[in-house]
Every structure is written in C-alpha cells, then in structure tokens.
Amino acid sequence: MFESSLLAQLQAQFPTHQFSHESLSIVHTGRFANAIVYRYKDSQFDFIIKDFQHSPWWVRKTIAPLFINQEYKGLARLQDVDGVVDNFCRLSPIAIAYDFIEGTPLKQLAQQQAHLPARFFKDFERMVAKMHRRGVVHLDLRNLGNVICSKEGKPYIIDFQSAIRFSRFPRWLQRFMRGADMSGVYKAWQKLAGDSLPQAKADYLHDFNHVRKRWILKGYPLHRAYVWCGGVVTQILNSEFIRSILERF
Known part of the structure; x- marks a missing residue:
C-alpha cells in the first residue's frame, strides 16, 4: 500500500x-x-x-x-x-x-581500512566551509555514514535532516556548531588518510574532541539547557537536531 x-x-x-x-x-x-x-x-x-x-x-x-x-x-x-x-x-x-549518489560511505571505507588521498579531504573541507558561508551547519558529519566517496572519487554529503541555519544562535554556539562539522572532516581525514592530516588540523581535532568529551561527561547545565531549549523553540521538538547536539558531538 x-x-x-x-x-x-x-x-x-x-x-x-x-x-x-x-x-x-x-x-x-x-x-x-x-x-x-x-x-x-x-x-x-x-x-x-x-x-x-x-x-x-x-x-x-x-x-x-x-x-x-x-x-x-x-x-x-x-x-x-x-x-x-x-x-x-x-x-x-x-x-x-x-x-541517489553512486559511491561508498566513508564509514564503510573506514571499516575496510581503506585509504583516500589528501585531495579528497581538502575538497571535503572546502565544501563544508562553503556550506558554512551559506549560513548552514549539517550537525551530523562526525557520522561518517553521511559522507559518500563517489565513483569519481569526490565527496558528497547526505542526510540534511538535522541541518539548520546557525545565525539565530549566539556566537559561541555558532563556533561550536561549525567546529562540530569541521571536526567531522578531520575525523574522517585522520581515519582514512592519517599521514596526510596537517598537524594544525590534528591539533584542532584533538582540542575539539576534548571539549566535546567535557560537554557530555561533565556537562555545562546552562549551556546544555540553552541548546535544548533552542532546539525545541526553533525546530519544534525536532529530535534529530536534539540528538545531533546532545549525542553526536
């Protein structure tokens, strides 16, 4: 039916x-x-x-x-x-x-211990930066299943159900959101082409992961409450957005 x-x-x-x-x-x-x-x-x-x-x-x-x-x-x-x-x-x-995008998710490539060239991730980084210039964050790029390596070897982003415009949020949270997206790029780069990840980007990923772990394990009740309320108000109980903020970061 x-x-x-x-x-x-x-x-x-x-x-x-x-x-x-x-x-x-x-x-x-x-x-x-x-x-x-x-x-x-x-x-x-x-x-x-x-x-x-x-x-x-x-x-x-x-x-x-x-x-x-x-x-x-x-x-x-x-x-x-x-x-x-x-x-x-x-x-x-x-x-x-x-x-439909013909290709292989990065998650699957990582499980296969495959290797991608550095240029793939440079293209991926530029793509995410352009998305941010359009005022949009994806919020789920740390999930490598949402990035496809096409048959031509180009990166594609899928699943925009949690994507939002970030201009409505305070600057500190905008930086965190953009950082979550970019850390997804560097996470994939490290897993699939680790030797070519520049040290400055590796340091960025390390620092962001440290902040993310502190956010989840120790918590910032006021910040976390703000994110929760902001998600409820702006997305009207959009659970994908809440999940992206509270679980995937």
Missing part, C-alpha cells in the same frame, strides 16, 4: 514517465519516528526516497512534516554547492526524493 502511494506521488511529479513497482526497493526499514528509505531506479531515474507513511498518525501529523521540511530547506539552501545533490523534490508533506 505504501509503495503504491509513493509511485502515485512520483507519477504526479513526473507525469510523462511510467513508474513501476519492480524499480522500487527498500534500502532501510524505519521504525516508529524514522523514515523508511527507498531507492527507485529505472532507465531514467535513480532516487533515494524518505517516507513516513508507516509511522503512527501522530508522528505523521507532527514531527514527520518537520523532518521532511528541514531536509528540503537544507538542500534548497545549498543548491549549486559541490557535493550536495541538486535534484530533489517533496513528494508529500511526509516524503522527499533526491538523486
């Missing part, structure tokens, strides 16, 4: 194309408040689709539209940034589709 609805939504977006069930497959089965991730691939289209149709009604009516809207806005703000997909569309208030 869910698949038929998705195909109908795709048909509405691209009325001249014929979509088929055989071309739709499940990549990841979401549970509760997480989307089911599909891939639709035929001779013309190759999409990743996130859909919340399976979720309880109160999720579909409350946080699911926020998650989809957050990802859509993140992609829209970063159009024309290298390493971010340009082709995307909202299929419904609780479903989004965007181009």
Whole structure:
C-alpha cells in the first residue's frame, strides 16, 4: 500500500514517465519516528526516497512534516554547492526524493581500512566551509555514514535532516556548531588518510574532541539547557537536531 502511494506521488511529479513497482526497493526499514528509505531506479531515474507513511498518525501529523521540511530547506539552501545533490523534490508533506549518489560511505571505507588521498579531504573541507558561508551547519558529519566517496572519487554529503541555519544562535554556539562539522572532516581525514592530516588540523581535532568529551561527561547545565531549549523553540521538538547536539558531538 505504501509503495503504491509513493509511485502515485512520483507519477504526479513526473507525469510523462511510467513508474513501476519492480524499480522500487527498500534500502532501510524505519521504525516508529524514522523514515523508511527507498531507492527507485529505472532507465531514467535513480532516487533515494524518505517516507513516513508507516509511522503512527501522530508522528505523521507532527514531527514527520518537520523532518521532511528541514531536509528540503537544507538542500534548497545549498543548491549549486559541490557535493550536495541538486535534484530533489517533496513528494508529500511526509516524503522527499533526491538523486541517489553512486559511491561508498566513508564509514564503510573506514571499516575496510581503506585509504583516500589528501585531495579528497581538502575538497571535503572546502565544501563544508562553503556550506558554512551559506549560513548552514549539517550537525551530523562526525557520522561518517553521511559522507559518500563517489565513483569519481569526490565527496558528497547526505542526510540534511538535522541541518539548520546557525545565525539565530549566539556566537559561541555558532563556533561550536561549525567546529562540530569541521571536526567531522578531520575525523574522517585522520581515519582514512592519517599521514596526510596537517598537524594544525590534528591539533584542532584533538582540542575539539576534548571539549566535546567535557560537554557530555561533565556537562555545562546552562549551556546544555540553552541548546535544548533552542532546539525545541526553533525546530519544534525536532529530535534529530536534539540528538545531533546532545549525542553526536
């Protein structure tokens, strides 16, 4: 039933194309408040689709539209940034589709003890810096599953569900947010091309990790409360954002 609805939504977006069930497959089965991730691939289209149709009604009516809207806005703000997909569309208030990136997540490459050249991470660093100049932080780049090494050897960033504009926050928190993104770059660089990571960047990663550990283990109650309240107010209980701040840093 869910698949038929998705195909109908795709048909509405691209009325001249014929979509088929055989071309739709499940990549990841979401549970509760997480989307089911599909891939639709035929001779013309190759999409990743996130859909919340399976979720309880109160999720579909409350946080699911926020998650989809957050990802859509993140992609829209970063159009024309290298390493971010340009082709995307909202299929419904609780479903989004965007181009599939052919490649391998850095998390998988790290598990395989693979090695990437320094130029990959220099491109990745420039990409993140450009994203920050657009006023957006990703907040989940320390999760190496959110960075793809494409077949051409170029970095791509995926999963913008926790991405936000940071200008509304105080300067100290803006620096922390941008630092979290950049530390994700250096974390990947260290794991996959450690010998080429410049000492200044290694020192930056070391210092940020130290701050991050102190943030979690010892805590700064006022700061942590500010982040929590800011997330609630600005994202209306966007749990992906809260999780990114409190768990992934």
